[in-house]
Amino acid sequence: MSGLESLYQELILDHAKNRRGFGLAEPGAHSATVHQRNPICGDEITLRVDVEGDRVASVTWEGAGCSISQSSASMLVALLQEDGGVEGMPTADVEALIAQFREALRSRGKIPLDEETFADAAALSGVSKYTARVKCAMLAWVALEEGLRQA
Amino acid sequence: MSGLESLYQELILDHAKNRRGFGLAEPGAHSATVHQRNPICGDEITLRVDVEGDRVASVTWEGAGCSISQSSASMLVALLQEDGGVEGMPTADVEALIAQFREALRSRGKIPLDEETFADAAALSGVSKYTARVKCAMLAWVALEEGLRQA
Amino acid sequence: MTLPFDVDAVRADFPILETEVDGRPLVYLDSGATSQKPRAVLDAERDFLEHANSAVHRGAHTLAAEATELFEDARVTVAEFVGAEPEQLVWTSGATAGLNLVAGSLGYAGRLREGDEIVVTEAEHHANLIPWQELAARTGARLRHIPVLDDGTLDMHAAADLIGERTRVVAFPHVSNVLGIVNPVAKLVTLARGVGALTVLDACQSAPHLALDLSASGVDLAVFSGHKVYGPYGIGALWGRDEVLESLPPFTTGGSMITTVTLDKAEYLPAPQRFEAGTQPVSQAVAFAAAVRWLGEHDLAAAHAHEAALEQRMREGLRSIAGIRLLGDTDAADRVALQAFAVEGVHAHDVGQFLDSRGVAVRVGHHCAQPLHRRFGLTASVRASAAIHTTEAEVDTFLDAVSGVRGFFGVGAGTAGARA
């Protein structure tokens, strides 16, 4: 797999086109809406997180940007939906996941994202070799982190 | 003669100590007083020129600075006194002299100052090889040029 | 001695052009952001630092005298390059610093008031926009904008209406860093002069590619950056007419720009020193002059013709690729070899990444011109910009890579994708 193909895996291009969680849900009782921007390239995202008790009940978003930023947001939603089920994932687990994701992406290819933990998002492993793109992949995750702080 | 000794000829050190024209005369009917400064090293001069008709009747000055600037002022006065006699040198000749002096000093050693025209001031020929010192040697001459413009 | 123009000989002067990216030769099409530096420039700076380096305009020692001479000779050389007198050339740390100096100094001088107007264009680089916004905000002046037409040229009818008796400053780019179009300097100067407004020319993108004659241009002030003219970072110049520079107070203050300083007050030297506070970028000035001299060794008319041919090839090639939208695609204006474009269905960032995998370095994003991108309904675009060392084969490599973009990202006729 060439560098470019490992960066843009089929799965990534699919998510960029069929974006999970795209379109903001009505705000719930304990929700926060966060706007994040990558000032370098203009990518932006508005993400809304709904917390119920100690669980993340829903995450939806809107935004525009490169395929990495769009698919990463989509994959994040997919991961939360699949792993969290109807109840939602515990907030603490989500926070741990974000921290792990960040660490891997900043590792310059040294720490891969494992599929068991990250599901489709594991396809973003290749991004960590492209330092200029790490911010793109992190955009939604940083927005969620910020949202959890506020919700 | 070493570079340093050609720069600081005996004559120069003498003039720096026994400064001709030092001490400002009372202003005459057509006189101008000019203040010039070398902002780099702080040398300064206040020069007063008295013009009668088309002749330079007297030049006096005060100031502080390095031996080059002090002796150059002194030599300028001596030259005007010796060549101008009691009547004073014609203004046009003085202007021509200043222009010639400037040209020689900026020539980087290529144009010497001849003794016949410049008298003691010819000893300043060596300065033209020291570009950083040309301003010192020019200080009084530039002040006189400016004074003639104003008088 | 002027050499006939030979692009291969030119290329041999640039060590970085031997770089490979992922096993492919580097095709550097990002000279609009920063140019590469020929060996002569690197050598000149190093030579200065190894043999003459010391503080200038100070001290009687031999090194200082040598350094001062080289530094002031550099001013003469760069001034000549843009058709100016050395006393009119102020060293700055770059074009942005020069524009801030002008706007800041006008502010400090109280030259703008409530009701006064500053006119810029919709095609401004942020460096020639935000300092004016700030000046307007501080003084109560109004900032107005000459619109850009669909083809990328300035709306000169609107300009004639906008520039009026309240106008104090008209600031505009000689060449837009997104559109590559040469703006009608003479016409804008005529409008500004008609109302007694000061003109400020942003010559960043013209200085590397066009022969400048600032004295003859009619503008009052102009700025450019060394690092875009094959010279070093950290240096640029502000040029101004004598009387205009004399009318401006210093913007920054400190050593080497004063005559007498007491604890309470300072008196300032005349221009250009008045604007050069503190230790200057001395080795960079020497290297900037080397860049200009290096350029001057070539037949510049032939070099400009070469770049014009590249421009044609690049633009026509892009036009012929499906799904490409050019920003400012017009034949009705002079241009430099710089072209921004969007690829339908693929974000600029992804386009840049794809081109990089082919060795082609372009710039993606808003290129410090957000308002202009907004005017075209975009947040980002891809920009390819050539230089004197660019070859036709490189342009072809670039075009070939662009042709492959939509296929790789699975968009194309009938395929819906993320919006560019």
Place this chain on the structure above:
Amino acid sequence: MTLPFDVDAVRADFPILETEVDGRPLVYLDSGATSQKPRAVLDAERDFLEHANSAVHRGAHTLAAEATELFEDARVTVAEFVGAEPEQLVWTSGATAGLNLVAGSLGYAGRLREGDEIVVTEAEHHANLIPWQELAARTGARLRHIPVLDDGTLDMHAAADLIGERTRVVAFPHVSNVLGIVNPVAKLVTLARGVGALTVLDACQSAPHLALDLSASGVDLAVFSGHKVYGPYGIGALWGRDEVLESLPPFTTGGSMITTVTLDKAEYLPAPQRFEAGTQPVSQAVAFAAAVRWLGEHDLAAAHAHEAALEQRMREGLRSIAGIRLLGDTDAADRVALQAFAVEGVHAHDVGQFLDSRGVAVRVGHHCAQPLHRRFGLTASVRASAAIHTTEAEVDTFLDAVSGVRGFFGVGAGTAGARA
């Protein structure tokens, strides 16, 4: 790996030290004005320009990513060198630019008003004086000065009286560039903090010679220049505490320091980017970091001890020569190896010229500190300043040359001459 300190090995790193002046080896004692650059610094910059050069923080291409990394790594390295976090380190074009940034930004922020006071010292370099004069003139604030005592130390009793509830800013040099005396930072900080005033440290002359720990120093803001720390021209840094930097608006504006820009308004990034408008001195940042790394390869404690020995030797040697008057001759303070002096009966300019004929490069003039010279009744002095590469033998050559000055100019015991 830390090397034991070996001045000959250090010297071998500086190509310029092989220079001869009029057939004599160069004795460079003008490092206080600008330092010479070791080969590692020249190599690092060249290597960057030949292999990685391109616009940083922009674009997806490989070179841009490499350049960005090297540029930001440089920030980390230089920040560490002064005991700071990288986010607290703003690149500037030099110390003068940094001080103007602070004063200008405080002015734009409206942080000073009529009746407020700014306190500086009588020993200021013009760069830490005139920007405050201008700020005072623009805002109606009053500029006050901590006097210098006859021995060159600050009058700390006066300081305690001067710094009061109206004081908004206390700006002072860590080490005076004329006196070489290390000022009592902690005491001044305590006084300033006691009244809630901002402290601004001019670290130009300490950064090359002392281990800095800005975070621990208690000051709020500090500046220094690359070209005095064995690094390149055209770069320096402003350091500030997080909350202090956050409270300051940008001073200059343009590209790369914004988030969203419309035709009428711009929003700014957080520090440090907010203060870094336009293309940064990228290769210079990389070279500055190389200078700091080069320094770090040595046993700095031993290097400082070496410099302290040079200081002693220089000062004691000068003291023993007839007709020499030292500026700031005290044993009651820490010092760096920098000493200004006057030769009775011989103007500083002539002294410098004489020393130059012996190969010794010193600085003559007011060293951008006219008020301090006036305080000592002088308009000019001679300044010798050593560096890590200076040897005891060089100091002896210098002292020997100084001994010959009065004889050459025919002044001495009983001889009246032009006043120094």
